[in-house]
Amino acid sequence: MLVDTGLQESPRHVCHHRQSEGGCADCKVRPISVCSVLTLPELEELESLSQHLVLEKGHALFGQDEPAGYVYNVIEGALRLTRLLPDGRRQVMGFALPGDFLGLALQDRFSVSAEALTSLKTCRFERRAFTGLVQAKPHLLRSLHDRAGYELTLAQDQMLLLGRRTAEEKVASFLLSLRERYARTGRTSVTLELPMGRQDMADHLGLTIETVSRMLTRLDRQHAVLLVPGGVRLLDLAKLESLSAN
Template structure:
């Protein structure tokens, strides 16, 4: 079966559009999103500018090089952020989870592609409309600055991952980072969901898929983790933290 990978910004048929059935005040991710600083009346104002979109696995919110006309708040699901290198290789730059905002960079065109790893729901705002709201609300601007700082920390962590760590240390750090990011959404569990495939993890960590699979199997045999369908259970988080801190 062919998967439609056209982006929503380039094709109206790549995803479904609808107004929110629940108001912004009832949004599942409002308390962990930049919108959390807005009062109820301000949320109603913001909702008038919003549009809910649903995506299936493999569909794209936007593609690398496309005009950045919208910003998106991820409500449900996970997305893979990729960049196509000049030599044709694909680099996974990161993963977007509920509460993340996409498209806030100042560039006129997207520097990455954003593809759904499974069913995804987002809230979309026109970029200029959203910018006007931000300009009129300094507290929302401060919230965006805090979000930018959080994303900068994630980028610095990624640079460290791709630096001088061993493959095992990279995998351990990745699992703990993903656990912490899910915890921000209220999903605190020793079982960490892995919505991305092992090839995605390998491309993100600068490893081969064989290396990622071998390390997960080794950690499983050592009872540090337990590989389960759709994710891993962190059995010995102290050992994972020691590995990640190496």
């Protein structure tokens, strides 16, 4: 495994090499990641290309318009993906969770910034080396295509979310979507962790922070959710699904 040597000196990164306990074969996000299709020998080959990085909350994994020289697999934590618009406004494009791959687009530079919302663990792969591995393994390429299809579905859902829905419908849909994404990682608790702040939610949903707060309070008063420190408890899924389907 390679040793990470440059990121510690960057003022935006607080990363260091972290040897995995059991290697890629024992990675807890492997079943939901693109590397799930690889055999044990292939996983050893993949691990030889990887760097295990730790990033502190509030620091950037990469910035918008930076050269896209690496791809990343999120192991633990959450990231906020943002794009700075020409007029200076910030758009939150989405949130990366365990199992998500970042940097797979064909552009030479990152189109978004990725900032840690929590303590973060990620595998980093030099993009050219990872591309070479993918080209040699068609089943890995198919897995990447499946991942791209999943991300396209999320993007389409986001377009619908920003369309003709009311503020209450947007917030309900966001909570259910996050619940579904957590379920993919095996997290099925009725208490939904919200590592992103309400301003992040507002910038993602095309609302103001005041509106997001008001809609969460309304859902709480309707007993659809219960606001708790760090998240919400989903009390009435039928109510939320009814709102989300409109």
